[in-house]
Amino acid sequence: MQLNVERGAPATGKTTRLRQIAKADGQSEQEILVGRHCTPDALAHSVRWLAGQGANVICIDECSEEQIALLQGLQRRLPGNLTIHAVVAN
Template sequence: MQLHISRGAPQTGKTVRLRQTAKNAGINEKNILIGTSYVDRELEAKVLVLALRGLKVICIDECREQQLAFLRRVKSRICNSVTVHVVVAN
């Protein structure tokens, strides 16, 4: 799995860029995962399920640092053809 992380000050366009990435990948905006809606390990499990279902691009907005740690942990369990784009909540 490839993990692309976007960080920065609030209101600098991170979410706008994530939405554009999703659109370019054919992902409906409503299918962008919102990290703050998941307990840390739930997000990890959701990403694993989506990757196993064959998604090649997964977009996550408002991800917490703890969730990012879990995603890094499962990185080796998901094939390299899957790309996860993450915006870290500040």
């Protein structure tokens, strides 16, 4: 699994770029996970479920640093062809 994390100040285009990545992968905006809507464990569960369903790209907006750390810990347990794009607002 590859984890691409984009960090930065609010209103600098991070979410717009994430939406473009999702669209290029054929995902709707509703398929983008939102970190602030779930606990770190719930986010990890969603990522594992999507990977199990064959997702190659997962986009996550508004992640916390705790969620990023948990995703980093999952790297070895997820498929090698999976790419996660995550946005963290500072």
